[in-house]
Amino acid sequence: MSDTKKKRKKKPAKPSRIRSTARIGYKKAEETRQRILDAALGAFGEGSFKEVTTRRICAAASVSLPTLTYYFGDKEGLYQACAEAVVTRYRGRVAGPAADAAQTLGGPCPPETARTHLKAVIGALVGLLVESRDAEGWLQFARRELRDPGPAFDILYEHLWRPGAELTSRLVGRIRGRVEPVDDDRIRALLLISSLLAFQSGRNISMRALKWSNIGPSEVALIRLSLDAQIDAIGL
Numbered sequence: 001m002s003d004t005k006k007k008r009k010k011k012p013a014k015p016s017r018i019r020s021t022a023r024i025g026y027k028k029a030e031e032t033r034q035r036i037l038d039a040a041l042g043a044f045g046e047g048s049f050k051e052v053t054t055r056r057i058c059a060a061a062s063v064s065l066p067t068l069t070y071y072f073g074d075k076e077g078l079y080q081a082c083a084e085a086v087v088t089r090y091r092g093r094v095a096g097p098a099a100d101a102a103q104t105l106g107g108p109c110p111p112e113t114a115r116t117h118l119k120a121v122i123g124a125l126v127g128l129l130v131e132s133r134d135a136e137g138w139l140q141f142a143r144r145e146l147r148d149p150g151p152a153f154d155i156l157y158e159h160l161w162r163p164g165a166e167l168t169s170r171l172v173g174r175i176r177g178r179v180e181p182v183d184d185d186r187i188r189a190l191l192l193i194s195s196l197l198a199f200q201s202g203r204n205i206s207m208r209a210l211k212w213s214n215i216g217p218s219e220v221a222l223i224r225l226s227l228d229a230q231i232d233a234i235g236l
Helices: 017-046 054-061 065-072 075-105 111-131 136-147 153-175 183-199 203-210 217-233
Strands: none
Touching: 017 054, 017 065, 017 075, 017 136, 054 065, 054 075, 065 075, 075 111, 075 136, 075 153, 111 153, 111 183, 111 217, 136 153, 153 183, 183 203, 183 217
């Protein structure tokens, strides 16, 4: 055979059918898991841990009981997964401003700097609790857990409610010239955070009182301005 004969070009390797099948299987598995989780958030948002049955969740998610068991183990495992999903959603919107504020509080933090960070943290909460269109399902779960604590209460308290309240309290304290917050600072912080519930759990009442047909960008901007004014008044 001549050395000058051109070597036959190798054909590009075809994607592995096994890998493609695995990716499709993984995607379907994630979709199934998320469907069960969404159904559970809705069900547990309406009823307590004791009231809601796995049969009800399976029906809502269109899956069998063995499928639910495969992904979450049992009802308590699913319930805790709901709480962890709530924490993940919260951190996704608030983690950045909260981390910046916490880092600043680790050193000298004059009142105006603390005020700026408090506005950023509360602004992120507005985006999460008021502006977000997909928050209702998991927020309903969190509200129900507040009213009737179940196995998820400690997860939500330790990873969501306590850190948020403590950070806000420390910022209020710094604005008022204190290194560590006192009870009055914590009360002010709790009142500031809880005021957002007027546009979440009390959304319909607030909209009717304000004669708003919906809460869009302009309404959210007014809410932010009002909250900024409350923060500006701290320490005066």
